[in-house]
Amino acid sequence: MTSTERDAIARVAEAPMLDQVQHWAAINSGTGNLPGLARMAEALGAAFGALPGALELVRPEPAESMAANGVVNAIEHGRHLHLTVRPEAPVQMLFTGHMDTVYPADHPFQDQRFLDDNRLNGPGVADMKGGLAVLLAALNVVEASPPAERIGYEVVINSDEETGSLSSAKLLARAARGKVAALTYEPALPDGTLAGARGGSGNFSIVVKGRSAHAGRNPDEGRNAIVAASAIALRLIEAKSPALSVNPAKIDGGGPNNVVPDTAVLRVNFRPQSAEEIARASAHIEAAVRDVAASHEVKVSIHGGFNRPPKPIDPGAARLFDLVKAAGADLGLSIGWRATGGVCDGNNIAAAGVPVVDTMGVRGGAIHSAEEYLLVDSLAERAALSTLTILRIAEKGRP
Numbered sequence: 001m002t003s004t005e006r007d008a009i010a011r012v013a014e015a016p017m018l019d020q021v022q023h024w025a026a027i028n029s030g031t032g033n034l035p036g037l038a039r040m041a042e043a044l045g046a047a048f049g050a051l052p053g054a055l056e057l058v059r060p061e062p063a064e065s066m067a068a069n070g071v072v073n074a075i076e077h078g079r080h081l082h083l084t085v086r087p088e089a090p091v092q093m094l095f096t097g098h099m100d101t102v103y104p105a106d107h108p109f110q111d112q113r114f115l116d117d118n119r120l121n122g123p124g125v126a127d128m129k130g131g132l133a134v135l136l137a138a139l140n141v142v143e144a145s146p147p148a149e150r151i152g153y154e155v156v157i158n159s160d161e162e163t164g165s166l167s168s169a170k171l172l173a174r175a176a177r178g179k180v181a182a183l184t185y186e187p188a189l190p191d192g193t194l195a196g197a198r199g200g201s202g203n204f205s206i207v208v209k210g211r212s213a214h215a216g217r218n219p220d221e222g223r224n225a226i227v228a229a230s231a232i233a234l235r236l237i238e239a240k241s242p243a244l245s246v247n248p249a250k251i252d253g254g255g256p257n258n259v260v261p262d263t264a265v266l267r268v269n270f271r272p273q274s275a276e277e278i279a280r281a282s283a284h285i286e287a288a289v290r291d292v293a294a295s296h297e298v299k300v301s302i303h304g305g306f307n308r309p310p311k312p313i314d315p316g317a318a319r320l321f322d323l324v325k326a327a328g329a330d331l332g333l334s335i336g337w338r339a340t341g342g343v344c345d346g347n348n349i350a351a352a353g354v355p356v357v358d359t360m361g362v363r364g365g366a367i368h369s370a371e372e373y374l375l376v377d378s379l380a381e382r383a384a385l386s387t388l389t390i391l392r393i394a395e396k397g398r399p
């Protein structure tokens with residue numbers, strides 16, 4: 001390590017990361033809790049506003065959801081934090097995180113407690129308020145280091161990551177443009193292993209409109225929407241392959257036993273591992289819908305799409321991983337990575353052609369459950385890892 005690096009590493013450990021995590025995790029910021037998200041955005045704005053550059057809270061893009069009765073509703077989202085620092089600097093990076101959690105305002109899991117000296121249990125402490133504290137600590141230290149003038153960056157902290165980033169995907173794609181590398185602050189595994197390749201994900205709501213009739217008097221005049229939706233589900237799972245999982249998850253619709261149901265909504269999730277599988281799945285969905293609409297004499301409309309493209313490890317991403325691994329080795333950390341079926345904003349950033357390591361956050365576990373915990377000693381450790389990674393990218397001009 002250079003003396004600049006050693007100085008920065010020594011300073012980053014002093015950042016008040018645990019206090020910040022506890023402060024931020026005390027604010028409920030479930031994806032649908034707009035007042036909570038507004039308070040969270042304000043708290044993050046105050047903290048990240050200490051960095052140089054222009055900070056704004058960006059209005060969410062319009063997004064829709066499909067109700068159980070087949071009606072499209074607008075979904076409200078919170079504003080996204082967007083910071084732009086030195087856009088004219090020769091080396092440009094992207095840092096992303098999310099301020100939302102999976103716990104709504106009325107969820108029983110709202111409080112924090114220490115399970116032991118090193119494990120803090122609380123909503124969002126690992127996913128990812130801990131990660132946001134790590135990012136802020138690293139950026140503050142980088143700003144105080146001489147290489148800062150070589151590097152510019154954007155920070156995007158969205159409010160809707162946990163529900164698919166529907167209202168922030170365009171902001172992320174714009175912010176990714178022209179960046180040499182991106183770091184995202186999802187939690188690492190408890191042993192520090194990072195996520196490598198990720199499959200993609202697509203969610204669809206397929207609305208079937210049939211015709212209702214009396215189940216006893218004139219059943220043949222009816223066109224049963226639930227039967228047609230089931231037929232579509234059976235057709236869709238035929239698309240399954242080792243590189244594509246297909247999960248028909250739910251069928252909404254129907255009513256009393258003596259009525260032929262005229263409306264059904266089929267929910268289905270696809271997990272493609274490549275762009276080719278997305279194309280194949282898309283063609284399969286269209287064919288299934290066309291055939292069932294014809295044979296069952298129903299009208300079918302398809303809503304949704306592949307909002308998380310697959311994230312393969314290409315040569316650029318492999319170089320970035322190597323740099324993070326080498327930085328870890330200099331800090332006495334052995335950094336491994338492993339493919340995962342989960343998705344996050346790293347998928348969208350990779351789709352923009354930018355190398356990304358998306359688990360630069362804290363070590364922790366049991367995320368998305370009331371057992372979620374943060375390993376407190378990972379705050380300083382991961383902040384050091386980020387600091388060294390960023391300083392070296394600034395120095396080399398690329399990963």
Ligand SMILES: [Zn+2]
Nearest residue numbers: 098127128186
């Ligand atoms: Zn997360």
